[in-house]
Amino acid sequence: MCLGIPGELVELPGDGTDVAKVEVGGVRRAVNVGLLDGERLVLGDWVLVHVGFAMSKIDEAEAAATLELLRGLGAAYDDELDALRGSDIDPGRN
Structure with a gap:
């Protein structure tokens, strides 16, 4: 299952790319x-x-409600977090 997961922006693009950092x-x-x-x-x-990819900007209340719902999915949410941990599109990394 592929989920859209709310992430909080913790670093904005500053190097001419569209790459930001989020925390999920x-x-x-x-x-x-x-x-x-x-x-x-x-x-x-x-x-x-x-x-x-960041698909849309959402407000904090919607993010909190979505995260609560996703946590309730158990394994599907855990699998998505594991996939996130294993991915990295950071152009500064090789």
């Missing part, structure tokens, strides 16, 4: 925010992350 369930990962072109993004904003 204690895991920090680089995600592409290029699909949110035109959105004003600031640290602390929440985005819905799917397969390495």
Whole structure:
């Protein structure tokens, strides 16, 4: 199952790329925010992350409600976090 998971922006692109850092369930990962072109993004904003891309900006209340629901899925949520831990699109890493 592939889920969209809320992530909190902890680092914004500053190097001419569309790559930002989000934190999801204690895991920090680089995600592409290029699909949110035109959105004003600031640290602390929440985005819905799917397969390495921020798909939409969401508010904190929606993020909290979604995370609560996802945690209730148990194994599916844990599997998604494991997949997130194993992925990295950080252009600075080889």
